[in-house]
Structure formats: structure tokens, C-alpha cells
Amino acid sequence: MATPIVRPALVLLGVLSLVTGLLYPLCVSGIARGGTPVASRLIGQSFTRPEYFWGRPSATTPFPYNGDASAGSNLGPLNPALIETVRARVTALRAADPGNSAAVPVDLVTASGSGLDPEVSMAAIQYQIPRVARARNMSPEALRRLAARQVKGPLAGFLGEPRVNVVELNLALDAVSAATH
Helix, strand or coil: CCHHHHHHHHHHHHHHHHHHHHHHHHHHHHHHCCCCCCCCCCCCCCCCCCCCCCCCCCCCCCCCCCHHHCCCCCCCCCCHHHHHHHHHHHHHHHHHCCCCCCCCCHHHCCCCCCCCCCEEEHHHHHHHHHHHHHHHCCCHHHHHHHHHHHEECCECCCECCCEEEHHHHHHHHHHHHHHHC
């Protein structure tokens, strides 16, 4: 009695094996070869050159923004290691832009819970505009307009604050720079 079930099961196994084992991987590989990979819009990237906006620090190991090791530092606000890390990050930001006396936004010196966050607050972008403007020989106002076009509102219209994806902003900045040169 089990015989009528065996044939459709074997046909279904063969079809699904063909689709998931051969056709799908070929399609994905073909799409992946369609362009030059630049960055992920979903995972933060390590920008350190002065002509780019910098994102939130990453707490992942063994290297920053490691998607396989998504995790925060798990250090409490009074932990000496976290305090020293934040001080070092503030020092690095001040060294990169010595004339900037504005308060350093917290999201430029602390990692997110996942350690992969690609977004920062508008305050973090505003803090960096003078450095990026000098490095790119652009007007701060032009950078403000470019950043304003990249702002995403609160999630679902009311959760969180407006934010900017640093990867997307830097890609837009490169596109503007390429168009003017």
C-alpha cells in the first residue's frame, strides 16, 4: 500500500533537490557577479579616513562589524574597561578634528547592542560635518543637505529617533564627489 506514495515522494525530492541544490545557487551566484560589492547597508562598516562619515563603533571580535559574532560588549556603564574605551574613542575623534569643540555624541563612542549597527543619529552626523567638509573641500551646507536626504524617520513613525545609515551616506557622498570631478 505504501507504493503509490513512494513515486510522488521521489519525484518531489528530485524536483526540490534540483531547485534548491542547483537552480537557486546558480541564480544567486549570477546575481552576485552582476556588480562590484561595495558594502552592506545592513551592517556597519569601519570608516576611518577623514573624508568619510564614521559610524558607531563595533564590539564584535575578532574584527569590527563581524556579522558572525554579533554582540555588544556587555560592559556596564561603570565598568572601567568601557570607560577607558569610550575615553580612547573620544580622544580619537578629537584628534581627527582638533578644532571641533562640540560635545561628542554618545553613539560615536559606544557600540550598539548588536555591535553591527550601520546607523547613527543626526547629532553624530552634524558633529562630523566640519571634518568631512574640510577633507572633501566641500561646503558644510552642501553636506548638511546631502545628510538631510539620507535621514530615516523613527521606526513605525514613533519608535526611536531619526537616524542616518552611514554606509548609504558615504556612498551618496562618493557619488556626489565623482559627479563634480
